[in-house]
Amino acid sequence: MAESINHHVVAIPYPGRGHINPMMNLCKLIALRRPSDFLITFIVTEEWLGYIECEPKPPNIQFATIPNVIPSEVNRAADFPGFVKATQTKMEHPVEQLLHRMGVPISVLLYDTYFTWVLGIGNRMNIPVASLFTMSATVFSMMYHYHLLVENGHVGENFSGNTEEIVDYIPGVPPIRVADLVTGFNGKSKETTSIALDAILMSAKAQFLIFVSVYELEAEVIDALKSTLSIPVYAIGPSIPYFSLNDVQNDENTPDYIKWLDRQPEGSVLYISQGSFLSEIRMIYSVGASM
Template sequence: MDLSRSQAGAARMAHVMAIPYPGRGHINPMMNFCKLLVSNTTDVLVTFVVTEEWLGFIGSEPKPDAVQFASIPNVIPSERARAENFPMFIEAVMTKMEAPVEQLLDRHELPVTTILADTYLFWAVRIGNKRKIQVGSFWTMSVSVFSVFHHFDLLAQNNHFPVDLAERGDELVDYIPGLPPTRLVDLPTFFEGKGRATLNRALECFSWMPKAQYIIFTTFYKLEARAVDALKAELPLPIYTVGPLIPYMELKAKSSLSASRNDRPDYVRWLDSQPEASVLYISLGSFLSVSSDQMEELTAGVRSSGVRFLWVSRDSDSWVKDGFCGDRGRVVPWCDQLKVLNHSAVGGFWTHCGLNSTLEAVFAGVPMLAFPIFWDQIPNCKQVEQDWKIGWRVKKSRDELVPRQAIAEIVQRFMDLDSEDGKAIRKMASELQQACGQAILNGGSSHSDINAFIGDISKKIMC
């Protein structure tokens, strides 16, 4: 689609400049939201802004014509190295991207009417305020984690920050509006290490958040209704829950395509040959990874469990030994995760509990073995096990090295479909799956909020 339309037509269009935080877990949900926006109306155009490196990664991926890419120079460290010095990467994102985005705005022929920016890109709110462009603050973690940061001052007031988690980690936080009682050790990892080093930057983002005009959450209302309601009662900004922002629209298209062509990948054909709900799908995310010692225990435990597994790992060459998989497993460098989770052979998901993966499991109705590593994955794990009751926590403490015997035992119990515990989490997962499906139907909470957001950003143009 040519974004330089006639001035008469352009004057009626909402032109959204979408600026994701440069990481896969942030880019994907924002792109999915942009696709939903343009699929619900012909009156929205999107310019999706990424670095030149990220354009190389995703520029050839399919998207609607109404979504166009624009790039800024590689002013931040490479995606391939960001885990090596995460605080330095964060600092670059906070300080180096603003100027080239401003230059992009100056060069754009079609005026931008709304900026949709990741909440972590606080400078986008500053740009919007300065240029009188409305800004939607786009939060890619759970509503509960948003609320923790928004109410961070309450932690200090209640003598819960700073603290030594080894001594006081089991103390309960029961004063954050909309949040069920939560142990300090189950909050994001901002008490120490890399998390503590980046905390002030995260809090700076939340000091700018109220200066935006909209807040968009990537979850769906029923998943975190109490936290959403508490924020709506407190904040004067419109709040939209538009998730799950996972590629569920593409899932249907791919399914029909696969039905008409026998071109399914090997791992899907392998899943086709497995009994129903017998396979444990294992993925530890695309960013941070576990220690080499823990990986050794994990591989040994999974293998000795005797459970069927599909394991996705980009660096499997470093740990997969000859004969590891046998007839009961497969290791692949990449897979279509949502398609795998929706396959009838998959009965469980070993996950790091990033929100996108968690939402995909909820959508598919698959229970989880939670193995969080960093930041928001920790409270997501707590929600999976205690609040939603759709999974089990593998590690009992953050720094614990889980031995292979314990891994084998929990995997066997988890994949036992006849056990009472297994039946209970699968029943809850099925109920949450239904609520998720209802949210995205016409008239559902997420579908309605997407249309409300479109209406609100369009009204401002007509005024």
């Protein structure tokens, strides 16, 4: 296989279903588009391999594992900040060791935006890196411009507490209420907010930034980010599994929306998962409602 492969993509997802799903779906799209040219290696912990190894995938996607160096999925909710911190400190070394053992030269590291340590690996191994953000571009922009929210007293220690005030100064983002900002800014997730903010800022050091977002839904914010960042920015659409609706049999119990989709030449079924683009679409709707 090594002799026939032109491009070897190594995917490094954050260990959470809402991050692994869109990363895998993007890998499947790449693998299916040019199957004879691409080999994709998908790195997960041994525990996560047990969860996803039986899911269907193209033959040119292979799994590679690192030991279970982070807390188990079974009880990670008991100490979520501790889990997040473990992903930032415990995974880099075994992943780098694994990369050095790979027999096929690596073309690019496709990593979840929250894994900033992949940037260091890419620099040390002279491999380009692409950052995949699994939420909306609107959320990314709010986090990237967090300093503006602080300056205006809408987050942080000087937070005014008025959740009805309007935020109308984030480039490309329509006016939005403070109450509709990212939950972690003023909510229970503040312990991990600093990690997320650092990851967003560090993503500008990647060679590519990818959003699982529909450009037409977030055109203004994506264009604003393209003009702000010095790296290529791509909106690839929602990274979701899909199938031909020719396989769906219409009957009296079939919902109307499925019947409508079945009249299209090629349809798709939306797959909602935590952290995916679709789980963030409420943010876009709330932005539009406050205009």
